[in-house]
Amino acid sequence: MPTLVHHPLDPASRLIRLMCAEYGVPLDVEEIKPWLREPHLLDLNPAATLPILVTDEDVPVIGILASIHVVEDIYTLETVGGLVPTHPLDRAEMWRLVEWMLVKLNDEVTRYLVEEKIAKRDLKGATPEPSVLRAAKANLAEHMLYFNWLLASRKWLAGDEMTLADFALAAHLSTLDYMGDIDWSKAAETRDWYSRLKSRPAFRTLLNDRVVAMPPSKGYADLDF
Structure with a gap:
């Protein structure tokens, strides 16, 4: 059985957890706080x-x-369709959006909010910086407008089929939603899409996540939120 070294609110780790759950791959997890830079890590x-x-080996x-490709190459069951499209242009659009989440959304929004709200709790005397939180939330509002625009004309983020791009965005939004940073009243299209993803069995382990001394926002685990 593979083991994932992760933090519950790390969106990249959440993406791998979602992929494994979607493919029915049993997964052991080892929780760690990467900002502490422990020798084991x-x-x-x-x-x-x-x-x-x-891996099992x-x-x-x-x-x-690397983890995405290993899950796709090793753990995707032949009887289950993968999350990567077969058509080259569909695949290109999926990777464009995956990069958006892994790089742009993470660097402009998620990373800052996790650092300020989660990591700083382990640093003596550190407190969240209001200006950083304001900037990250302003950036998030712009990203949500773009996601709403995409999903107003598409069934799924990259087109007509659910792909890795949907899981990549859901991994980030689930982290941000846990911390209470999303105003769903201003994101109707994205909210409807996210509700469909939250209803998938693969999402159950994420919705059960809890961080010590930081309960999730109201509605985080609700399918009808």
């Missing part, structure tokens, strides 16, 4: 980043892109 990955997927696969 640095031994596995000197960059101190997550996720780290340890006890080989650590480092980082989100």
Whole structure:
């Protein structure tokens, strides 16, 4: 059984958890706080980043892109359709949006909010910086407008079929929703799409996540939110 070294609110780790759950792959999890840079983590990955997927052969696969490809190449069942389209242009649009989540959305929104609200709780004397929170939330509002625009004309994020892009966005939005940073009243199209994803069995483990001394926002685990 593969093991995922993760943090519950790390969106990249959440993406791998969603993929494995969607494909019916049993997954052990080992929780770690990457910002503490513990020796065990640095031994596995000197960059101190997550996720780290340890395969059945006890080989650590480092980082989100490598982990995505290993899950697709090794753990996708032949009887289950994968999350990567077969048509090259459909696949290109999916990867464009996956990159948007992994790079742009993460660097402009999610990373800052996790650092300010979660990581700083482990740093003595550190408190969230209001200006950083305001900037991240302003950026989030712009991203949500774009997602609403896409989903107003598409059944799924990258087109007519559910793909890895949907799971990548859901991983980030679920983290942000846990922390109470999304105003769903201003995101009707994205909310409807997210409700469909939350209803999938693959989402159950994420909706059961809890961070010590930080309960989720109201409606986080509700399918009708």
